[in-house]
Amino acid sequence: xxxxxxxxxxxxxxxxxxxxxxxxxxxxxxxxxxxxxxxxxxxxxxxxxxxxxxxxxxxxxxxxxxxxxxxxxxxxxxxxxxxxxxxxxxxxxxxxxxxxxxxxxxxxxxxxxxxxxxxxxxxxxxxxxxxxxxxxxxxxxxxxxxxxxxxxxxxxxxxxxxxxxxxxxxxxxxxxxxxxxxxxxxxxxxxxxxxxxxxxxxxxxxxxxxxxxxxxxxxxxxxxxxxxxxxxxxxxxxxxxxxxxxxxxxxxxxxxxxxxxxxxxxxxxxxxxxxxxxxxxxxxxxxxxxxxxxxxxxxxxxxxxxxxxxxxxxxxxxxxxxxxxxxxxxxxxxxxxxxxxxxxxxxxxxxxxx
Amino acid sequence: xxxxxxxxxxxxxxxxxxxxxxxxxxxxxxxxxxxxxxxxxxxxxxxxxxxxxxxxxxxxxxxxxxxxxxxxxxxxxxxxxxxxxxxxxxxxxxxxxxxxxxxxxxxxxxxxxxxxxxxxxxxxxxxxxxxxxxxxxxxxxxxxxxxxxxxxxxxxxxxxxxxxxxxxxxxxxxxxxxxxxxxxxxxxxxxxxxxxxxxxxxxxxxxxxxxxxxxxxxxxxxxxxxxxxxxxxxxxxxxxxxxxxxxxxxxxxxxxxxxxxxxxxxxxxxxxxxxxxxxxx
Numbered sequence: 153x154x155x156x157x158x159x160x161x162x163x164x165x166x167x168x169x170x171x172x173x174x175x176x177x178x179x180x181x182x183x184x185x186x187x188x189x190x191x192x193x194x195x196x197x198x199x200x201x202x203x204x205x206x207x208x209x210x211x212x213x214x215x216x217x218x219x220x221x222x223x224x225x226x227x228x229x230x231x232x233x234x235x236x237x238x239x240x241x242x243x244x245x246x247x248x249x250x251x252x253x254x255x256x257x258x259x260x261x262x263x264x265x266x267x268x269x270x271x272x273x274x275x276x277x278x279x280x281x282x283x284x285x286x287x288x289x290x291x292x293x294x295x296x297x298x299x300x301x302x303x304x305x306x307x308x309x310x311x312x313x314x315x316x317x318x319x320x321x322x323x324x325x326x327x328x329x330x331x332x333x334x335x336x337x338x339x340x341x342x343x344x345x346x347x348x349x350x351x352x353x354x355x356x357x358x359x360x361x362x363x364x365x366x367x368x369x370x371x372x373x374x375x376x377x378x379x380x381x382x383x384x385x386x387x388x389x390x391x392x393x394x395x396x397x398x399x400x401x402x403x404x405x406x407x408x409x410x411x412x413x414x415x416x417x418x419x420x421x422x423x424x425x426x427x428x429x430x431x432x433x434x435x436x437x438x439x440x441x442x443x444x445x446x447x448x449x450x451x452x453x454x455x456x457x458x459x460x461x462x463x464x465x466x467x468x469x470x471x472x473x474x475x476x477x478x479x480x481x482x483x484x485x486x487x488x489x490x491x492x493x494x495x496x497x498x499x500x501x502x503x504x505x506x
Numbered sequence: 507x508x509x510x511x512x513x514x515x516x517x518x519x520x521x522x523x524x525x526x527x528x529x530x531x532x533x534x535x536x537x538x539x540x541x542x543x544x545x546x547x548x549x550x551x552x553x554x555x556x557x558x559x560x561x562x563x564x565x566x567x568x569x570x571x572x573x574x575x576x577x578x579x580x581x582x583x584x585x586x587x588x589x590x591x592x593x594x595x596x597x598x599x600x601x602x603x604x605x606x607x608x609x610x611x612x613x614x615x616x617x618x619x620x621x622x623x624x625x626x627x628x629x630x631x632x633x634x635x636x637x638x639x640x641x642x643x644x645x646x647x648x649x650x651x652x653x654x655x656x657x658x659x660x661x662x663x664x665x666x667x668x669x670x671x672x673x674x675x676x677x678x679x680x681x682x683x684x685x686x687x688x689x690x691x692x693x694x695x696x697x698x699x700x701x702x703x704x705x706x707x708x709x710x711x712x713x714x715x716x717x718x719x720x721x722x723x724x725x726x727x728x729x730x731x732x733x734x735x736x737x738x739x740x741x742x743x744x745x746x747x748x749x750x751x752x753x754x755x756x757x758x759x760x761x762x763x764x765x766x767x768x769x770x771x772x773x774x775x776x777x778x779x780x781x782x783x784x785x786x787x
Contacts, residue, residue: 204681225687237678241700254687298686 154213155180155338156201156306161210163196163362170196171207172362178306178355183332183339185349187385188359194342195310197359201340202231202308215305225254230299231308234315236291238283238298244270245279248297269297272331289320296331309341313348325351346386350374358382376495380502383430383495389459389470391430395499398425403496405429407465412443415494419505427505430495433459436471439488444469448483460485533762539755540564547751563756575743579757581731582739587764588649589724589735590717593656597664597713598706600657605668606698610677618665625662629722640727647733652724656717663716664709671705672698707772718765736761 156178163171170193178184186194199205201212203224212219219227230251238247245266246253252262270276273293283291292312299307312328313321329352332339343349349356350370358365358373358381366378377383383391395406398421403412412429414421421427434457436444446462446469453459457472462485471487479485496505539547540563542556569576608618636655637646645651675698683693699706721737728734734742740757743749 202681202685204684224681224685229685231682231685233678233682235676235678237676237682239679239683239697241697250683250688251686254683254692298682302686 154178155182155215156184156340157211157213158197158201159211159213161197161200161207161212163193163200163205164208170362171200174210174362174364176357176364176367178338178340180338181336183341183352183354185353185356186340186342186359187344187346187349187356189344189385192359193362194344194359198231198308198310198340198342201306202229203227228305229308230302230304230306231310232292232295232299232312234311236283236295236315238291238294240283242282243279244275244281244283244286244294247283247294248279248301251298251302265301266297269300272300272334273297273327288316289324292316292324293327296328300331300335305338307337307339309339311343312341314343314345321348328352346388350386358385375493376504377430378504380428380430380497383497387432389433389472391432391495392436392469392471393497394429394431394464394467394469396427396429398423398427403427403429405464405467407467408445410443410445410464412494413491415491415496417496417505419496421496421505426499428497428499430497431489432493433470434472435489435493436469436473436487437489438473438477438485440486442486442488444487444489446485446487448479448481448485450481451479536755536758536762539752540759542752544750544752560752563750563753564760566753567756567760575753578731578734578742579739579760582734582736583760583764585649585728585731585733586718586736586761589653589656589733590714592650592653593660593717594710594713596653596657597660598668598710600661601664601668601709602699602702602706604661604665606672606694608665609669609672610680618662618669621662622666625659629659633723633726636723637726646727647729649733652727652733652735655723655727656720659720660713660716664713667709667712668702668705671702671709674705675701711769711772714768715765 154177156176158174158176158178161171161174162169174197176184186197188194196205200207201214203219203222206221214227214229239250242250248269249262249266252265257265266279267276270279273296275290275293275297278286278290278294283294286294292315295312309328313324316324325348331337332352341348341352350373353370355367355369356373357367360381366373366382368376368378373382373386377386377391380393383393396403396412397406398414399411400423402414404410405412444464446464448460448462450461451458452461453475456475458475458477458479460471460473460477460479462469462471469487471485473479497503498505538554538556541559541561542553543558543560546553546556566574567576567579570580571577604618608615636658640646640648640651640655643651645654679697679701680693683697688696719737720735721741724735724738725741728738736757740754740761743754743757
């Protein structure tokens with residue numbers, strides 16, 4: 153039985169349609185990340201699942217039961233907000249236990265559950281304080297604790313880490329992953345951060361303009377993006393996209409004389425078809441016999457790697473090379489890559505040539 | 507400001523003292539007048555400092571002898587407390603649900619703007635219709651009638667203040683409470699209202715002061731001790747052929763005391779910044 157089933161959800165504000173038919177089915181224990189830039193409808197979808205907003209049409213099942221028109225408190229969900237949304241006037245203990253208190257759980261049982269959650273999140277010493285006395289990371293833990301004690305069917309996270317600084321964000325990310333591995337809960341997690349999506353998710357739904365662009369495992373999203381949008385959205389530095397044309401069974405990169413062998417593909421590639429080649433920067437390496445030739449423009453050392461921006465004809469190309477590579481500006485680079493890592497997209501539709 | 511020249515610091519203090527003097531001088535003069543013998547106040551040139559402190563006027567005003575000036579004053583004091591108190595409580599009771607509703611439902615915000623717009627009308631424009639209305643209800647010269655009129659002044663103002671107070675409480679906190687299983691009234695009682703306490707206290711204080719100081723409607727709608735408020739009673743003291751300035755000053759001092767007391771009591775609730783820490787920032 154699926155824990156969460158989203159069926160053809162649509163949402164319009166007047167003439168503006170923000171969700172254009174979303175279908176997702178989530179097994180129990182899955183960690184689904186809704187990934188997209190702001191305004192793609194991911195938060196709206198989460199609010200509809202939570203019951204904070206009503207869908208214009210479509211249905212949602214949680215634990216096999218339709219929750220259409222069901223009050224948020226009866227949906228068997230818990231939500232962690234971007235702004236934490238702690239109750240400032242209540243102690244941390246009461247903040248965490250509030251959901252149980254409202255559900256009339258006896259005090260002894262409630263107390264035990266709060267302490268258990270606090271222990272898991274390592275915030276036991278803070279229980280008697282008020283939210284204003286905590287740091288951002290601690291507040292976030294309290295917000296997660298508040299969701300944990302309820303033991304709901306589905307956890308909803310609305311960009312929970314975006315208010316934290318970079319170092320803390322990484323720690324909390326690991327923490328969330330640890331919690332998920334330990335508790336095996338079903339999670340829907342909204343973020344615009346592709347690293348969070350890649351690291352946390354068992355499945356990622358990349359959203360754009362109210363549609364799901366691709367739904368798949370992090371590996372599928374990263375290595376087999378279904379569309380050009382997904383290819384550019386996931387990965388930093390982003391995937392290199394080079395305009396190319398099919399020519400006598402091989403690929404000619406536009407504006408250059410470089411030809412690459414056609415990768416194995418089941419799709420029918422027509423002669424002179426306008427294509428886009430996608431190559432991840434980290435799959436490129438310096439190779440004397442490499443077919444990709446480009447002129448180095450900028451080389452940036454980040455520490456673990458050297459990011460080289462180069463020009464192939466009039467098209468830009470980025471490569472992540474080992475940090476100790478000696479490259480001078482203006483140098484002609486010969487780059488090689490593994491034939492299997494090359495992605496092919498149709499330029500007109502933006503879709504992958506499978 | 508760590509690096510400040512001593513001269514500038516000195517200047518700041520001088521300004522602060524000057525401001526305090528400007529604000530406090532009239533009050534001090536009011537008190538001095540109230541304890542000066544009548545001869546000192548009528549002397550030419552004016553005697554700024556009384557030769558003997560004379561507290562007899564306080565006794566006169568606070569006496570409850572039948573038909574005395576004291577009886578008129580104490581009854582007006584009671585009327586003022588009743589009218590301002592009732593109007594304030596009713597205004598806050600109305601403003602909480604109304605302000606919350608407008609704050610959480612922006613689409614009905616226009617209705618509040620409309621009410622605020624009528625608030626801009628000068629009192630004199632409404633005096634005649636209000637008089638006729640009160641007469642029709644048989645509530646002229648009646649503390650309840652006057653409180654009802656004051657409510658029409660206070661409610662828009664308090665609703666507007668409460669609305670901005672509720673605006674500063676993030677919606678997410680209420681959404682979180684809702685998901686946690688709290689009903690609307692539980693959410694308001696446990697979460698929202700405690701957070702809105704400072705702005706509630708502020709609105710109550712300002713509403714009370716507004717009602718306490720109101721003169722125009724009180725003058726029009728009351729005629730004797732049953733409903734006359736302090737502002738009218740003080741005006742009556744000045745209305746006779748012979749005005750005792752000391753007595754007027756004494757009434758002023760006494761009239762100022764209740765709001766000051768309320769302000770002191772409310773001070774603790776007025777401490778804002780209670781919402782810090784619930785959400786980011």
